[in-house]
Each structure stands twice: as C-alpha cells, then as structure tokens.
Amino acid sequence: MKPVRRQRLILIALMVVGAGLAAAFALKSFNENLMYFFSTTDVSAGKAPQDALFRLGGMVVKGSVERPGDGLMVRFKLTDFSKEVTVEYTGILPDLFREGQGIVANGKLDGRGVFVAEEVLAKHDENYMPPEVKASLKAAAEQKKP
Amino acid sequence: MFLIPDPVGRFFHRMASPPHFYALTEKLMPWLVGIFLILLACGLYGGLYLAPPDYQQGDSYRIIYIHVPSAWMSLFIYIVMAVTGAIGLVWRIKLAEIVAISSASVGASFTFIALVTGSLWGKPMWGTWWVWDARLTSELVLLFLYLGVIGLYNAIDDKRTASKAVAILALVGVVNIPIIHYSVEWWSTLHQGPTVTKMDKPSIHVTMLVPLLLMAVAFKFYYVIAMLQRARLELLQRERTANWVKKLLTEPTP
Numbered sequence: 001m002k003p004v005r006r007q008r009l010i011l012i013a014l015m016v017v018g019a020g021l022a023a024a025f026a027l028k029s030f031n032e033n034l035m036y037f038f039s040t041t042d043v044s045a046g047k048a049p050q051d052a053l054f055r056l057g058g059m060v061v062k063g064s065v066e067r068p069g070d071g072l073m074v075r076f077k078l079t080d081f082s083k084e085v086t087v088e089y090t091g092i093l094p095d096l097f098r099e100g101q102g103i104v105a106n107g108k109l110d111g112r113g114v115f116v117a118e119e120v121l122a123k124h125d126e127n128y129m130p131p132e133v134k135a136s137l138k139a140a141a142e143q144k145k146p
Numbered sequence: 147m148f149l150i151p152d153p154v155g156r157f158f159h160r161m162a163s164p165p166h167f168y169a170l171t172e173k174l175m176p177w178l179v180g181i182f183l184i185l186l187a188c189g190l191y192g193g194l195y196l197a198p199p200d201y202q203q204g205d206s207y208r209i210i211y212i213h214v215p216s217a218w219m220s221l222f223i224y225i226v227m228a229v230t231g232a233i234g235l236v237w238r239i240k241l242a243e244i245v246a247i248s249s250a251s252v253g254a255s256f257t258f259i260a261l262v263t264g265s266l267w268g269k270p271m272w273g274t275w276w277v278w279d280a281r282l283t284s285e286l287v288l289l290f291l292y293l294g295v296i297g298l299y300n301a302i303d304d305k306r307t308a309s310k311a312v313a314i315l316a317l318v319g320v321v322n323i324p325i326i327h328y329s330v331e332w333w334s335t336l337h338q339g340p341t342v343t344k345m346d347k348p349s350i351h352v353t354m355l356v357p358l359l360l361m362a363v364a365f366k367f368y369y370v371i372a373m374l375q376r377a378r379l380e381l382l383q384r385e386r387t388a389n390w391v392k393k394l395l396t397e398p399t400p
Contacts, residue, residue: 023322096272121273129350131198133201
C-alpha cells in the first residue's frame with residue numbers, strides 16, 4: 001500500500017475509534033436517563049421519584065387483575081420476580097394486556113405506595129409461534145409439574 | 147497491492163472501471179429483477195398465506211414481514227455506505243463514491259418504512275404510536291443521518307469533494323449502528339429484544355421464520371437493483387464528458 005493511502009486509512013480508523021469512544025462515554029454517563037422504565041425493585045428500594053411521573057415496567061402477576069367497582073378502573077400487581085408493586089389504572093387497556101404479560105405503565109406513586117397509572121403500554125415479547133404450538137407447550141409444562 | 151493477491155486486485159480494478167461497470171450491470175439487471183420477483187412472491191405467499199397466525203397477536207404480527215427486513219436493511223445499507231465511503235476516501239475510487247451515495251436514498255427509504263410500519267403496529271399492540279425509548283430513538287437518528295448524507299451531497303457542487311464530505315459524515319455515524327442493534331439489550335426499552343439473531347435458538351416458529359428470511363433476501367436484491375440503477379445514472383452524469391459515454395449516447399443501440 002502506498003504511504004499516502006496507509007496514512008489516510010489510519011486517519012479514518014482513528015476517526016471512527018474516536019467517535020466510538022466519545023459516544024461510549026456519553027452513553028455511559030446518560031445510562032440512567034436512557035432506561036425507558038424503572039423496575040419494581042427500583043420502586044421498592046425508593047429509587048424512583050416520589051412526586052413526579054415515571055414509567056414502571058414489569059410482568060402482570062397471574063391472578064392479580066381485579067376490577068373493584070363497575071367502572072373502567074382496574075387494579076393489578078406488577079413484578080420483576082423479586083418485588084411486587086400494585087398498580088391502579090382507569091382506561092382502556094391495549095390488546096396485548098393480560099396476566100403474565102410484560103407491560104410498561106406511566107404514572108406516579110400515591111401516598112399508599114400504589115402506582116397510579118395514566119397510561120398502560122404492553123411490552124411485546126420476542127416469541128412468535130402458532131397457537132397450536134403454544135397450547136402444546138402449555139400442556140407439556142403442566143404435565144411436568146404434577 | 148498490500149495484502150491483496152494480484153488477480154483479486156486486478157479483478158477489482160477492472161470492476162471499478164466505469165465502462166465495464168456500466169455494461170456489466172446492464173447485463174445483470176434482468177437476472178437481479180427476476181430473482182427479486184421470485185423471492186418476493188415466495189416470501190409474501192409464505193408470510194401472508196402459509197404462515198400460521200401468532201398465539202398472541204393473531205394476524206397483526208404479519209407486519210414483521212415488511213418491518214423486520216426493512217429494519218435490517220436500514221442497518222446493512224448504512225454499513226455498505228460507510229465502507230464504500232471509506233474505500234473512496236482511501237483509494238479515491240470513483241465507483242466506490244458512487245455506490246456510497248447511491249445507497250443513501252435507498253437506505254433512507256428502508257429506515258422510513260421500518261419506522262412507519264413499527265408505528266402502525268405499535269398503536270394496537272403497545273397502545274401507542276411512538277415512544278422515546280432507546281431503540282426507536284436511535285433508529286430515528288439513523289434516518290436523520292441518511293438525510294444528512296443526502297443533503298450534504300447535494301449542497302456541494304463538486305461531486306468529488308461532496309463524496310469526501312459525505313464519507314466522513316457516514317463514518318462518524320457508524321457509531322450509531324451498534325447502538326441501534328444492542329439498544330434493546332443495554333437499556334430497558336418498550337421495543338422487544340432480538341428474535342432471530344439470538345445466539346442459542348431463534349424464538350420464532352420455523353413456519354414463520356422461513357418467509358421472513360425469504361423476504362430479507364428479497365429486500366437485499368431490491369436494494370442492489372435500486373442502488374445499481376441510481377449508480378448507473380450518477381456515473382453517466384459524472385462521466386458525461388468521457389469518451390465512452392459519448393460513444394454510448396451517439397451510437398444507436400443494435
């Protein structure tokens with residue numbers, strides 16, 4: 001390779017590495033802000049803001065969804081498999097909302113430690129399969145645990 | 147040449163000669179279009195008709211046959227653009243510069259399609275058109291990078307200078323590519339994690355996966371077709387004073 005070309009190649013490599021390093025440091029310092037939601041453990045540990053809106057993500061605990069009263073109000077528990085947080089929401093839930101589903105709720109904590117959501121979004125998981133496969137997986141899982 | 151065996155070097159040198167490239171791509175084009183149409187037909191038939199509905203989303207999930215290949219292409223084309231841009235910067239090969247800039251608008255289109263189809267799916271499934279999570283935001287930044295490249299190229303009159311400027315912008319923007327890819331793993335996002343590129347086993351049923359891969363290859367062919375057409379036009383414009391172009395335009399086609 002001619003020296004001029006080699007020099008240009010090295011310059012380009014340095015530029016890309018430099019941009020990468022700068023981005024890595026910037027992202028590292030903004031890490032907390034880039035998190036789209038807090039986990040239920042964060043909320044239990046008091047890491048979430050007390051009087052401000054924030055997003056809470058977790059799995060809807062099986063059997064925890066209840067509708068007290070006859071309105072649109074729905075109450076359920078979210079978990080990250082270590083801590084649970086109770087959520088209250090009034091409004092229409094997205095199609096994918098169901099027990100065992102991951103969701104992200106936007107709202108704030110009230111005095112009782114209950115998360116009052118203004119918006120509930122379903123977080124889709126990365127699994128795609130036909131209904132029959134899901135049914136047979138479920139059957140197999142039930143057979144395993146007697 | 148350094149590290150590159152002689153016959154390979156000669157092959158690339160020949161490929162990079164504008165008249166040869168122009169003639170070769172003309173001959174290749176019908177084949178490329180044919181393969182693209184066959185793949186597209188198979189992919190769409192498999193994806194929209196043969197593949198079973200999803201256990202959770204029903205038929206709505208079928209948008210992945212457009213959304214996912216488009217999103218892959220948006221990253222792939224950016225990498226092609228940056229690499230050819232770098233080759234243009236280092237070796238000053240005109241054809242590399244042309245491939246780089248011809249890729250930009252195709253890549254921008256795929257990025258736009260990925261964003262729009264994702265948004266259309268997001269409304270019924272997530273419950274919102276758009277959220278500012280790491281994946282969606284970084285993909286939007288990618289669209290702006292593409293638009294920046296196109297804008298910068300058109301703002302500079304001397305196309306060789308323009309290509310250098312564009313290549314530097316594209317290379318700095320490369321840092322965004324791993325950010326997009328890993329955003330769903332590094333941070334908590336509303337967008338789901340990777341399905342197909344998971345190391346162990348893709349968490350998608352094989353009847354759904356095959357059409358998806360067919361569509362992905364079809365989109366690759368579409369990119370090559372669209373990029374080559376743009377590259378041929380760009381080449382004619384840049385070489386309009388060269389002898390081979392004059393000969394091509396004055397001689398009647400047999």
